Amino acid sequence: MTDDDEVYESDPDLLVDFRDVTLVRGGNTLVGPVSWQVELDERWVVIGPNGAGKTSLMRLAAAQVHPTSGSAYVLNEQLGKVEVRELSTRIGVSSAALAERVPADEIVTDVVISAGYSVIGRWREAYDDVDRAQAVESLESMGAEHLADRAFGTLSEGERKRVLISRALMTDPELLLLDEPAAGLDLGGREELVARLSRLASDPEAPAMVLITHHVEEIPDGFTHAMLLSEGAVVAQGLLDDVLTSQNLSSAFRQQITLSRVDGRYFARRTRRAGGHRRAGG
Numbered sequence: 672m673t674d675d676d677e678v679y680e681s682d683p684d685l686l687v688d689f690r691d692v693t694l695v696r697g698g699n700t701l702v703g704p705v706s707w708q709v710e711l712d713e714r715w716v717v718i719g720p721n722g723a724g725k726t727s728l729m730r731l732a733a734a735q736v737h738p739t740s741g742s743a744y745v746l747n748e749q750l751g752k753v754e755v756r757e758l759s760t761r762i763g764v765s766s767a768a769l770a771e772r773v774p775a776d777e778i779v780t781d782v783v784i785s786a787g788y789s790v791i792g793r794w795r796e797a798y799d800d801v802d803r804a805q806a807v808e809s810l811e812s813m814g815a816e817h818l819a820d821r822a823f824g825t826l827s828e829g830e831r832k833r834v835l836i837s838r839a840l841m842t843d844p845e846l847l848l849l850d851e852p853a854a855g856l857d858l859g860g861r862e863e864l865v866a867r868l869s870r871l872a873s874d875p876e877a878p879a880m881v882l883i884t885h886h887v888e889e890i891p892d893g894f895t896h897a898m899l900l901s902e903g904a905v906v907a908q909g910l911l912d913d914v915l916t917s918q919n920l921s922s923a924f925r926q927q928i929t930l931s932r933v934d935g936r937y938f939a940r941r942t943r944r945a946g947g948h949r950r951a952g953g
């Protein structure tokens with residue numbers, strides 16, 4: 672935040688309230704300027720090509736970085752004016768960066784429990800029964816309770832994803848941020864995860880959610896809003912059906928994309944431009 676930025680009171684109903692936010696590193700604008708508001712009962716998908724700035728946006732929403740300019744409130748706390756640790760148990764995060772930091776020999780239950788202490792890696796000799804019960808409940812919500820005693824490093828990619836989402840849910844967060852939860856999963860694993868996220872999305876008790884993906888096929892039924900990013904800039908944002916159109920996707924991915932929707936799920940494929948095909952020798 673710069674001195675020139677307007678100071679305003681954030682609406683208490685907004686979990687994320689960004690106004691003209693940018694994140695700049697090494698002279699490059701990774702994302703922004705973006706204005707974005709997330710309300711209590713909303714489930715957002717942030718979609719866009721590689722390098723679009725999705726993870727940068729998530730790092731801002733996770734209060735892991737402060738904006739270079741603009742004004743960013745997360746859970747009514749202004750980034751840059753609040754200790755990040757104060758927010759960390761109120762925001763559940765699952766990401767590849769987090770997975771890399773989990774020690775391979777860490778037992779799954781401890782991976783989940785440690786979220787409550789804002790640490791990764793076991794730091795206590797023993798956790799209490801309340802912690803354990805909460806961790807089991809979290810693992811159950813993602814169908815991962817049978818993994819409780821396994822070492823994290825022995826899990827498959829799909830199992831790791833479910834454990835990390837269980838971890839993100841452990842603290843009963845107000846905001847759940849999932850960065851590419853289906854990346855690296857096979858078709859069955861993806862479909863199972865999407866179904867679980869769809870159930871979570873339709874649970875009125877579930878936190879507000881932001882899911883980052885490259886693929887419209889990974890958007891669970893029940894998500895309500897979308898932001899389409901390309902080269903750090905917002906191509907479109909708003910209600911899912913308004914944002915996810917063939918035209919907007921074509922613009923963001925710089926290809927002719929045709930989108931279809933079946934049973935609440937989206938599917939996208941590249942289509943040939945009219946007149947784009949020339950017969951050999953023609």
Ligand SMILES: Nc1ncnc2c1ncn2[C@@H]1O[C@H](COP(=O)(O)OP(=O)(O)OP(=O)(O)O)[C@@H](O)[C@H]1O
Nearest residue numbers: 696697699701719720721722723724725726727728
């Ligand atoms: N610390 C940094 N310094 C300079 N450039 C960075 C830094 N972090 C990210 N970038 C660049 O910012 C751009 C956006 O990165 P980001 O990870 O936010 O995109 P993304 O949409 O999540 O991409 P992907 O889908 O490939 O994960 C990329 O071009 C990346 O190389």
